[in-house]
Amino acid sequence: MTDLLRFATAGSVDDGKSTLVGRLLFDTKSVLADQIEAVTRASVDKGLATPDLSLLVDGLRAEREQGITIDVAYRYFSTPKRGFVLADTPGHVQYTRNTVTGASTAELAVLLVDARHGVVEQTRRHAAVLALLRVPRLVLAINKIDLVDYDEAVLTAIGKDFAGLAASLGFESVVTIPVSALVGDNVVERSERTPWYDGPTLLGYLESVPVTGPEIDRPFRMPVQYVIRDHATDYRGYAGQVGAGTVAPGDEVVVLPAGIRTSVTSVDTADGPLPAAGAGRSITVRLADDIDIARGDLLAAAGAAPAVTNELDATLCWLADKPLRPGARLLLKHGTRTTPVIVGALGERLDTDAVAWVEGTEQLGINDIARVALRTADPLPVDPYAEIRATGSFLLIDPPSGNTLAAGLVGHPLQVS
Template structure:
């Protein structure tokens, strides 16, 4: 079998990642619990604990929501706060579920859970219909590139299994979905609590002739698969040493396929070389593809560090320092125009600032309104200027290299998630690294100054580590006299390994050799 056919076979592997979405109390956790319970995907010991808790605290035989609500605070309040990931399988397909919270307060967690999904399962309470949070979650899912939606109208038992109620909700959601990107939408009336149309067809809704939820999930043909055309390999770590002058570049293939013998270009240097080896824990490969974690070796000795990108010579990402992007704001503190944030893109982190909010989206009708800043849970289109270039693609073409997160350097909190819609090309000569990996030394009695230097570098996005004598004597130099040659050689060796991997080192010691 050819490599192309093997890749195609892997791309179509029977694994479906989907995320629940919708407003609070629409029954997302209960539905997932029912799905896992009826498909016999819950361990006996876990089921016993859930039944005991249900009888003691819920006065019912089993509360299906407890299957995914694992935090103590979730069980006490009866809500989902964090994203709960669950795996189950049937003879037809394997599934990874991200059960996301419905509270507006935890929208950031919903976006995180949906970021790697190929399908969104939107829950709607039949009594309440389509509410603002339903629309917000659906819009975020669409921005994240999800093109397959299942709208499960839940709690049909509480509206007497009314066909009219179901059809009204279908009509209402269709009116809203017309404003989104092209999606495939399938509607199913269900009762997660009673099990109607979850796995088995409901006798209470003979008017519904479509698939049950599980039947649909087992057979849906998910569109918008992983990009296997454009090779993007962000370097995460440089593996140097190990005998025979070994030098390999480690990371996870973000997109595309790499073959032994491929001509590649390294960014930002622009140097070209040929792939000589593709190394894995299980041995060398002739080719590898996203999302495999591999070590790539090149025929030429090129200066490559963490944050660099390897691509095909004739298929390069855009070298850019100026972006337009759709952003979901996740911080309780509002966006500050002109403030320096850290922009985490693949394996690189650079400083950047928001120049303008072009418009903010109203989640109720996806209309655009003017706004000076974005606040918590706000969704808008922004202009972003970077202090150092990145190597990016448009999100619609490559989800891995078209996305980024924004970190507040003062609180270290994730402030936003962004999806690139446009990026301006900069000249390759401007793409050189502003700061090369280096060793910064302080005397042993200047520990406070050394730590302040390390904090400052980290805050500004520099990849660095801090080392002092106390740390060394407790780890790699345990039992080694500080005034010995062995101790000095250990410090020097650590610094050399770090800087060769693109990581700066702040050293507070009197025993580092010049």
């Protein structure tokens, strides 16, 4: 089975993100012939000598800015080495919340900067959001190097400037790649115009970076999505997707929030049993004991179980137009369980311009990121988001409409130094 890498792109509106995404799609032959012909005709109409590859994605961007519900464009493409799911997030500051959406499941983020302008305010905002969401790997793509005459000194200065920001946000390492999306330098093919650069091309890095994120090394977690019963064969299994760690027959597990311990007898799939299954794999687990388990319960490693609580100290990314105030009664979706929740005190707010936590506010508006206290009706088995994303994340939902209002992170995963 071909590996699959989920990654997101981010950057200011003028950094050439559309062209970079178009270049990746075009050079990997991931667009249809009629799409290329349409882009070529449109480029000729604009008086351009070469195809404007940004047109391959700008149509989607225009739709997003006209109010389409899901404001992140997902593109799927592949090479002989790997498949990719690309979340193309809007660049304007008013769509910062959509960077949260696109990066929430990403194993890697590509952050663009314009070689002429370097690190700007929106670069800092996006870097802060990516750090908050604990995206495991970050690529700094310094674009438009053709417009600075491929000057190594310019790119070295930008990389040094960003390294200070990355360190303050807790990124352990950043891969810096000089590119020109317009002419294709170091995107898919290595450029002869940057002999001083000996690192990978952007696609080369995307194809070679490990796809197993840190969740695979964490203790086992699996929210139960469905109970499978076959009375004729007395089969009883618990289906779900492994959120973290691995599970194998013989492993001791605990059922939460009840706290009942048992052991795994089989790890099943539609293709047959497995010797073990890791994070991201959808499986059915059979247990040694006949226990009352339902959708919404969590199977976890018995020796490293999460805390069960109905008091959450969390970080919220507010996504809705309607402001959030203390005392609001909403629904909280954690894993496969949904429970009523009351919003308590609002704490510090993240100033994404200054990349710093500042004094709290009386309400949260759209795009705001802040610390908040929550109390749930049902106890939940949660981990700090900084340790396990699957059980450390949740959604707040509007009860009447069912609309998603906020993305939540248990604890405070972003500490700015």
